[in-house]
Each structure stands twice: as C-alpha cells, then as structure tokens.
Amino acid sequence: MLLVGVMAAPSSLHAQSQPTNDQNLITRLDCRRTFPTCALTLFDPALPNNVDKENVALSTNRGDLTTLAVERPRQPMRVLFVFDGPQPVRQAGGAGRFKDAVIDLLSWYTSNSNPELLNENQWAAAMIARDAPDDLVSLVDWQQGNYGGFMNVITSNMESLPNGGPPTSAFFEPVQKAVNLFPDGNITNILILFSDGFEIQSSGASANLIQAALKKNVHVYTVLHFAGGGNRAASDMQALAAATGGQFIENAERAQLATLWQALTNEQQPLVATFTMPTNNPTKLTVNLELPSNRRLTETTDFPAIDVPPLRIAGVSVNGQNGERVTIGAEEMNLQIALDVTVDGGGDVSNRIKGVEYRFGDERFLDTEEPFTSHTISLQDSNLRDVPRALDIFVTDQYTNNVIRFTPININRELPPTPTPEPTATATPLPEPTATPAVEEEETPVEVAVVVPAESNPVPATPDAETPAESFMARFIA
Incomplete structure (x- = not known):
C-alpha cells in the first residue's frame, strides 16, 4: 500500500x-x-x-x-x-x-x-x-x-x-x-x-x-x-x-x-x-x-x-575583387557578397567556416576565399530562396539558373525544401x-x-x- x-x-x-x-x-x-x-x-x-x-x-x-x-x-x-x-x-x-x-x-x-x-x-x-x-x-x-x-x-x-x-x-x-x-x-x-x-x-x-x-x-x-x-x-x-x-x-x-x-x-x-x-x-x-x-x-x-532563428535578408549584392559587378561569363575570381541581414532578438556574431566569414551587425559581409566560376554563379533575375543556418547548411541563395551554396565542415543533413519567402518575412518566435x-x-x-x-x-x-x-x-x- x-x-x-x-x-x-x-x-x-x-x-x-x-x-x-x-x-x-x-x-x-x-x-x-x-x-x-x-x-x-x-x-x-x-x-x-x-x-x-x-x-x-x-x-x-x-x-x-x-x-x-x-x-x-x-x-x-x-x-x-x-x-x-x-x-x-x-x-x-x-x-x-x-x-x-x-x-x-x-x-x-x-x-x-x-x-x-x-x-x-x-x-x-x-x-x-x-x-x-x-x-x-x-x-x-x-x-x-x-x-x-x-x-x-x-x-x-x-x-x-x-x-x-x-x-x-x-x-x-x-x-x-x-x-x-x-x-x-x-x-x-x-x-x-x-x-x-x-x-x-x-x-x-x-x-x-x-x-x-x-x-x-x-x-x-x-x-x-x-x-x-x-x-x-x-x-x-x-x-x-x-x-x-x-x-x-x-x-x-x-x-x-x-x-x-x-x-x-x-x-x-x-x-x-x-x-x-x-x-x-x-x-x-x-x-x-x-x-x-x-x-x-x-x-x-x-x-x-x-x-538559429530565421534571418531577415532585405537585399543582396555581389561585387568582384576590384569592386566590379560580377557578370555571367566572368573568369574565376574571389567574390565579396554583402547581405543586409537582421537576427530576431538582435546580436552580433562572426564565424569562419570553410573559408567563409560571416558577420551579423549593421554591415555584414561574406568573403569567399575559394574562387567561383561562371558555371557556379548566375545573378540574372535573382530571387532569394532561403536563409542562413548556423552550423548546419550555412547559406543557400536561390537564383533563376543556379544555386550559390556555402557549406560548413562536417555537414550532417540536407537542407529540407522550403517555399520561397518574401525578403521581408519575419521569424516566428x-x-x-x-x-x-x-x-x-x-x-x-x-x-x-x-x-x-x-x-x-x-x-x-x-x-x-x-x-x-x-x-x-x-x-x-x-
């Protein structure tokens, strides 16, 4: 009992x-x-x-x-x-x-x-x-x-x-x-x-x-x-x-x-x-x-x-090593990709994953140490597809003809398919x-x-x- x-x-x-x-x-x-x-x-x-x-x-x-x-x-x-x-x-x-x-x-x-x-x-x-x-x-x-x-x-x-x-x-x-x-x-x-x-x-x-x-x-x-x-x-x-x-x-x-x-x-x-x-x-x-x-x-x-919480990306621009706009058919070059990113709840972080450093703050950049070719990048009619994920799939930007993808070391799963969000979409807390x-x-x-x-x-x-x-x-x- x-x-x-x-x-x-x-x-x-x-x-x-x-x-x-x-x-x-x-x-x-x-x-x-x-x-x-x-x-x-x-x-x-x-x-x-x-x-x-x-x-x-x-x-x-x-x-x-x-x-x-x-x-x-x-x-x-x-x-x-x-x-x-x-x-x-x-x-x-x-x-x-x-x-x-x-x-x-x-x-x-x-x-x-x-x-x-x-x-x-x-x-x-x-x-x-x-x-x-x-x-x-x-x-x-x-x-x-x-x-x-x-x-x-x-x-x-x-x-x-x-x-x-x-x-x-x-x-x-x-x-x-x-x-x-x-x-x-x-x-x-x-x-x-x-x-x-x-x-x-x-x-x-x-x-x-x-x-x-x-x-x-x-x-x-x-x-x-x-x-x-x-x-x-x-x-x-x-x-x-x-x-x-x-x-x-x-x-x-x-x-x-x-x-x-x-x-x-x-x-x-x-x-x-x-x-x-x-x-x-x-x-x-x-x-x-x-x-x-x-x-x-x-x-x-x-x-x-x-x-991490979903990020809101208001815009994306890509510049060449000397500041020129990257065009289709460009030769191999190092790229500097600037994203206007905000993190729900604020905060500032920097990371270096497989040659990529990203910073979340008032002005953020992604620097590629590895060169990309014209076969990798197409910027015509660009349309943002997804958002960064820390320590998982890092960044996937969907464009009309191709995908630019920065991946971390020790990737352990594929990014699930997601619908195309509006650039100003906010995260659900x-x-x-x-x-x-x-x-x-x-x-x-x-x-x-x-x-x-x-x-x-x-x-x-x-x-x-x-x-x-x-x-x-x-x-x-x-």
Whole structure:
C-alpha cells in the first residue's frame, strides 16, 4: 500500500542525477532563444549554492570558451511524495517515528534559504492500495504549515488499512500507479519514495516503469525508510533512482534529508552557464565544474547543429575583387557578397567556416576565399530562396539558373525544401514556457486527497467518466 503526497510547484526544470551514476551533467543546450548567446543547463543533485562562472570551465575540440555568466533561474516543477506503508507505521513506535520524520522533512524545507518551494505550492496526499482494482480519491482541506494535522490524517488512514498478507509483488507496481498520476508535458516531475524496500519477489526495476517515468519526465528519488529488505532492498531502490535520473538516500534521518533538500533545490533552480556560440564549428563540447568542496564534475558531449532563428535578408549584392559587378561569363575570381541581414532578438556574431566569414551587425559581409566560376554563379533575375543556418547548411541563395551554396565542415543533413519567402518575412518566435501561477497561502486552503481501497467506499462505474486519478491531478496540477 502506498501513501502519496503531491506538490504542484510553480517553478523548476528538466534535470538528471550525478554523472557518477551514468546520468547527464549537461541537460540542455539552447542557442536559439538568445542567439548568438548559448545557454547551457547543468544539473547534479549535490551542486552547492555558491557556484559562479569561475567554477565553470567550457571548452570544445577546437579550443576553450569563455563563460559569460552563471545563473540559477527558477523553473516549473511538480513534486510527488510516496510513502510505502502501512508497515513502517505499525512497527513499535512506528507511527510516531514516521510522522516525526516526515514533519521534520517538511519543516526543514521551509526553514532553509528557499521557502518558496513549499510556500508557493499546493499539497495533497493519497493512499494507493496495492491490490485494489480501483483508486478512489476523497479530498480533505489542509491549511499550509499544519504539518502535524497533515501527518495525523496520513497515519490514521494508514493504520486503518488491513495488512493484506505478505508483500509478494514488487514495490515498483504501486510506484507505477503514482507515476501515472502525472500528466504528460515537459515540466520536470519529481517522485520521492519513502520505503522499507521489503519485497519477497522483487527482481529489479521494471523496464516498463522506467520507460513510463522517462516518458513523463519523472525523476525518482528513493529514501530507505525503516529498512526491512536488507541489501537487496537498497540495491533495488538505488537502481530505480539511477535509471530515472534521481538519487538514492540511505535513510530518513535529518542529515540525509538535507541531501534530499539540496537535490530538490538544484532540480528547481538548475545551474545555467551562458557563452557565445563558437566561431570554429566544433563537434564536441566539454564542461568542467570545479566545486568549492574540491569536487570536480566533467562531461563531454557532441556539439549539436544549432538551429538559429530565421534571418531577415532585405537585399543582396555581389561585387568582384576590384569592386566590379560580377557578370555571367566572368573568369574565376574571389567574390565579396554583402547581405543586409537582421537576427530576431538582435546580436552580433562572426564565424569562419570553410573559408567563409560571416558577420551579423549593421554591415555584414561574406568573403569567399575559394574562387567561383561562371558555371557556379548566375545573378540574372535573382530571387532569394532561403536563409542562413548556423552550423548546419550555412547559406543557400536561390537564383533563376543556379544555386550559390556555402557549406560548413562536417555537414550532417540536407537542407529540407522550403517555399520561397518574401525578403521581408519575419521569424516566428519560439513560444515562452508558462509557469504555474503561485498560490497565495492566506487565501487558498490546500486540499489533501486520500485514496482508499475500492471496497471501503464503492463508487458506481460510469462510462466515459473521468477516472479518480484524472480528477486527482486535475485538482492539483491544473
């Protein structure tokens, strides 16, 4: 049987676990939104708060990069607490210890440097019966900060449930039910499992569960609570955390829960380092984090083709080496092509790719170091066809009789066919992510949902009716 508490947060982000667990340190590279400045998002559960740009060294396979700034912006996030019971509650002194541990965890959050993690959130709790055919949800109002009353409801419902015999199925199955409560979307979802890990027939993390968690962007953090399954339980819980981008915590003591708090803070406020787009077409990007604790994190990844915002080209002119107009039938010569180009969002960048340097600014030029022949260029009845793409297909200008194409090193895909745009066409901006509005503590009571076995509170089935899980998440993750 599982008890589940949900927090719908207004802010956090996509993240993964420690690189030592084969998880990614680099979680996102975005050069489109603020081109030519790139934003590199980094995550590790143990990142301290006092990381600045002097701690972040960036390099490519073609040279070092300069870190412009390091920030920790708040991003959308949802948190789901799962308590595996009722065995921990029924042990000698278990109910009191269980309540104290969780109340300590909740109060620990609000006493630290980022109380908004709780103060701006909605909370709920649910009981998921492992063998029940349906999950029935009833909601209970709960005023923010009333941790004792909240936990009294939780433990009272847990103590009223029957034992139901030995736990013959893996705890991954009810965790799957908890994962299913999350809606689809790109927001980071955090599932924190408190469990004794005691299982008789557990063979490791289910591949279906892991796939479902990854599909819904759920990172599972596991806390070994009142250990009953020995080394095997710890191994199963550790494997589940590592496979989903979470972290395993050995016990629910306050010192260990501080580690969980730091991990949640890093999930909600990841490290974002900014740098200018490289000018030499790299294929590898490496980040080195020198942390104040003398810990070092390193990761190298492929440098992707960067899809920059579409450019608006107002005009094009081609001049010969001595300023003469290029004509059909011209002999081989170096060309100077001047483009009137603007980049949505502004910015100025220069790059040199296979002998071509381009600059985006008030006056921009493309200089070809390689000569072109009359068989390559025809400028009669010129008609602009496409626009530059950084680190992909560089420039394709469509003319009546031919195509002038400048290509970078390591081209990796063909330019898809596009309709002829108007020269003054503007780019469609990438939509900004929307964060969940903050909840005012004084005006909005928080509701607690308790899921009980179907037999204790039957509800007639209705065709095409909203399921309890859908109703539950609609109330708290809308």
